[in-house]
Amino acid sequence: MAILKPILYILVYPGLLFLMVYSTFCEWFDRKLYARMQNRIGPLHTGRAGILQPVADIIKLFAKEDIVPEQADKRMFSALPVFALAIVCTAALYLPVWHYGAAPSFISFPGDLIVVVYLLSLPTLIFFLAGWHSTNYFSAIGGVRVLTMLFGYEIPLLLALLSPAVLAGSWRLVEIAVFYQNHPLLMLANVIGFFIAVICLQAKLERVPFDIPHAETEIVGGQFTEYSGKKLAFFRLLGDIEMVVGAGLIAAVFLGGFPGGLLPGLAWFIVKTLFIIFLLAALRAATSRIRIDQMISFSWRWLAPLAVLQLFIVIIIKGSAS
Amino acid sequence: MEYKVSLGPQHPALHEAVSLRMTLDGEVIRDADLKLGYSHRGIEKLAEERSYIQNIYLTERICGICSHSHTTCFTQGVEQLMELVPARRGLYIRTIIAELERVHSHLLWLGVAGQEAGFESFFMYTWRDREVIMDILEWISGNRVHYAMNIFGGVRRDIDELQRKKILDSLELLKKRTDYYLNLAASEPTFVGRLAGVGKLSREDAIALCAVGPTLRASGIASDVRRDDPYAVYSEMPFEVATADSCDVLGRAVVRIKELISSYAMLEFLLKNLPEGPFKVKAPRKVKPNEVYSRYEAPRGENVHYIKSNGSDKPERLKVRAPTLANYAATIAMLKNGFIADIPLIFAAIDPCICCAERLVQLDDGRRGDSRVLSFSQLRAMANERAKKIDFKKRKIAWPF
Numbered sequence: 187m188a189i190l191k192p193i194l195y196i197l198v199y200p201g202l203l204f205l206m207v208y209s210t211f212c213e214w215f216d217r218k219l220y221a222r223m224q225n226r227i228g229p230l231h232t233g234r235a236g237i238l239q240p241v242a243d244i245i246k247l248f249a250k251e252d253i254v255p256e257q258a259d260k261r262m263f264s265a266l267p268v269f270a271l272a273i274v275c276t277a278a279l280y281l282p283v284w285h286y287g288a289a290p291s292f293i294s295f296p297g298d299l300i301v302v303v304y305l306l307s308l309p310t311l312i313f314f315l316a317g318w319h320s321t322n323y324f325s326a327i328g329g330v331r332v333l334t335m336l337f338g339y340e341i342p343l344l345l346a347l348l349s350p351a352v353l354a355g356s357w358r359l360v361e362i363a364v365f366y367q368n369h370p371l372l373m374l375a376n377v378i379g380f381f382i383a384v385i386c387l388q389a390k391l392e393r394v395p396f397d398i399p400h401a402e403t404e405i406v407g408g409q410f411t412e413y414s415g416k417k418l419a420f421f422r423l424l425g426d427i428e429m430v431v432g433a434g435l436i437a438a439v440f441l442g443g444f445p446g447g448l449l450p451g452l453a454w455f456i457v458k459t460l461f462i463i464f465l466l467a468a469l470r471a472a473t474s475r476i477r478i479d480q481m482i483s484f485s486w487r488w489l490a491p492l493a494v495l496q497l498f499i500v501i502i503i504k505g506s507a508s
Numbered sequence: 509m510e511y512k513v514s515l516g517p518q519h520p521a522l523h524e525a526v527s528l529r530m531t532l533d534g535e536v537i538r539d540a541d542l543k544l545g546y547s548h549r550g551i552e553k554l555a556e557e558r559s560y561i562q563n564i565y566l567t568e569r570i571c572g573i574c575s576h577s578h579t580t581c582f583t584q585g586v587e588q589l590m591e592l593v594p595a596r597r598g599l600y601i602r603t604i605i606a607e608l609e610r611v612h613s614h615l616l617w618l619g620v621a622g623q624e625a626g627f628e629s630f631f632m633y634t635w636r637d638r639e640v641i642m643d644i645l646e647w648i649s650g651n652r653v654h655y656a657m658n659i660f661g662g663v664r665r666d667i668d669e670l671q672r673k674k675i676l677d678s679l680e681l682l683k684k685r686t687d688y689y690l691n692l693a694a695s696e697p698t699f700v701g702r703l704a705g706v707g708k709l710s711r712e713d714a715i716a717l718c719a720v721g722p723t724l725r726a727s728g729i730a731s732d733v734r735r736d737d738p739y740a741v742y743s744e745m746p747f748e749v750a751t752a753d754s755c756d757v758l759g760r761a762v763v764r765i766k767e768l769i770s771s772y773a774m775l776e777f778l779l780k781n782l783p784e785g786p787f788k789v790k791a792p793r794k795v796k797p798n799e800v801y802s803r804y805e806a807p808r809g810e811n812v813h814y815i816k817s818n819g820s821d822k823p824e825r826l827k828v829r830a831p832t833l834a835n836y837a838a839t840i841a842m843l844k845n846g847f848i849a850d851i852p853l854i855f856a857a858i859d860p861c862i863c864c865a866e867r868l869v870q871l872d873d874g875r876r877g878d879s880r881v882l883s884f885s886q887l888r889a890m891a892n893e894r895a896k897k898i899d900f901k902k903r904k905i906a907w908p909f
Contacts, residue, residue: 224632323513327535327848394626395698403521403624403852473698475626477849478535480701 209426213240223471252415257321267420270312277305281434282360317409328408331399338485343386345493346379349500363443379496380440387432395473433462521852524862540843555826571864577806583658585802585815598662598787612641613807614764624852662788703758707842707854719838721809726759733805757857830864
């Protein structure tokens with residue numbers, strides 16, 4: 187039994203199987219919401235209410251011809267999508283979805299918050315490498331934009347995620363979640379940080395208004411210009427899974443995690459991540475793409491100072507409580 | 509490091525084939541050049557082979573968006589040559605179609621601007637509203653794109669009482685929506701931040717580079733053929749020329765939204781004061797030798813047709829200058845020292861209709877050094893030579909399942 191649990195953890199929940207299924211559902215949810223907000227209908231034909239459309243898209247991409255540019259570094263070009271997908275799936279394992287009360291899951295350890303943030307920033311580097319190794323002008327510009335954007339959102343995101351951890355007195359996801367389950371009112375202290383984290387997650391996922399690296403009207407497909415077929419499908423799946431993991435991380439840190447064991451925990455996970463995805467979709471529908479310089483100045487003029495302010499608030503609350 | 513990037517002829521931001529050659533320094537454009545000639549159709553030559561009546565429908569096919577503009581411009585010119593006074597009701601209906609076309613063209617442009625700026629919701633909303641106009645046009649003329657309404661001496665179809673009421677009702681809806689867009693374009697921070705200060709064209713430059721239409725009016729110059737050289741029934745209507753002083757893409761958007769609002773007012777005036785009587789008069793088949801220069805304010809700017817007749821039933825020469833051609837020089841000036849991210853916006857801000865403006869292709873023999881001129885057979889020989897070098901066995905092209 188002892189060995190069965192890690193295997194279930196990696197392969198079924200919250201590992202590969204669950205991630206694949208749930209991330210495609212989340213993509214459908216996001217697309218449907220986005221469409222309704224734009225007065226459209228959205229996916230409709232594949233499955234009930236188009237729920238299988240993301241799966242159909244990925245299957246279609248897998249069946250397409252897979253072209254590797256002649257001048258590209260073939261090994262890197264092919265390995266990068268798989269690496270990126272593996273890294274994001276690894277990050278998903280650290281989400282505290284399977285803990286009973288305060289008992290930590292087998293993979294949890296002090297400081298796993300930092301590990302998840304680190305694992306989530308690796309795909310960004312891989313996007314840059316993917317763009318750079320494609321040897322295409324549009325890809326190279328896209329890759330450079332990916333890195334430039336990283337300098338904008340990564341630090342506010344980390345600061346925003348740290349403030350609830352500081353208030354909870356632990357850098358371990360399980361303990362942070364349990365702390366806020368026991369003190370739900372203290373969640374309100376982190377409201378600013380929550381919204382900063384949601385905006386930074388939007389930037390990390392490269393969605394409107396931060397879809398600068400692959401702005402199709404400017405630089406075609408950005409870092410993915412040369413990618414096609416299976417490799418592009420991996421990158422698309424990666425985007426969906428990253429959305430789930432990012433939403434799960436924010437839910438674990440800011441919204442009190444997923445208490446109550448396996449099934450109630452699963453229900454909490456779905457409710458909380460869908461709430462965050464709803465916020466992301468609303469942000470996507472309400473804004474237009476900004477320029478890279480505007481993005482950087484926005485994140486350093488607003489996001490970073492606000493994140494520091496959030497940290498101060500948390501320190502003051504903690505000081506007055508003790 | 510400076511490097512050269514060529515946008516197009518195939519690019520997601522460009523709806524038609526045109527090539528933008530740019531010298532980039534990081535994200536900044538240092539130099540820009542336009543390469544045209546990918547979609548030459550030979551319409552002017554074709555016009556010389558066709559009778560005047562046939563040419564009405566040929567000129568309609570110069571453009572898909574401003575189809576009525578081109579035929580009206582041509583029809584007005586020929587009517588002047590014929591010394592024919594068209595029916596008053598016909599002129600009113602012609603103007604109604606023209607203004608409906610302006611509304612649908614501007615709504616289309618707003619959507620395109622939203623799409624180029626990455627604001628998909630705006631695109632979806634404006635195109636949804638554009639359908640209202642398209643339905644009206646289809647109801648009046650039977651067609652969505654080429655209305656085929658003009659004939660020498662008037663129009664081909666009448667507008668009845670029911671249609672008049674329906675159009676007036678739809679205008680109320682569109683007015684509300686357009687007010688919302690004006691509000692949105694002035695207040696949504698990401699959209700304003702994206703459009704403001706982009707593609708600057710000063711007042712002096714706009715005059716020196718012969719810009720036309722909303723591009724010119726957004727630089728603060730109130731120039732409109734409808735007011736300066738009135739045709740059809742514009743002299744009988746009160747209206748103000750919409751201008752903006754910001755000289756940028758945001759100004760061009762605001763000018764177009766203001767023109768939408770003034771078009772609604774014009775349509776209301778025209779529909780309420782539609783005169784009774786015949787909607788067309790009989791026109792002669794042949795035209796006396798003469799020449800005429802016909803001006804028309806298309807949604808994109810001033811449209812010009814030069815028609816020369818020689819006494820037969822066919823024109824000796826038809827010269828079309830679509831508004832896009834007049835705006836190219838200004839576009840290149842606007843692109844310089846902009847960001848890559850602004851290219852699609854700046855280029856779309858002139859509302860380019862590349863096909864309309866393609867008249868002549870001159871092969872320059874690669875004298876500029878950055879291009880070669882190859883014939884089709886040479887290209888095929890090159891492709892064959894290249895294919896011989898590839899070892900297809902090594903390539904392992906296989907069906908993935």
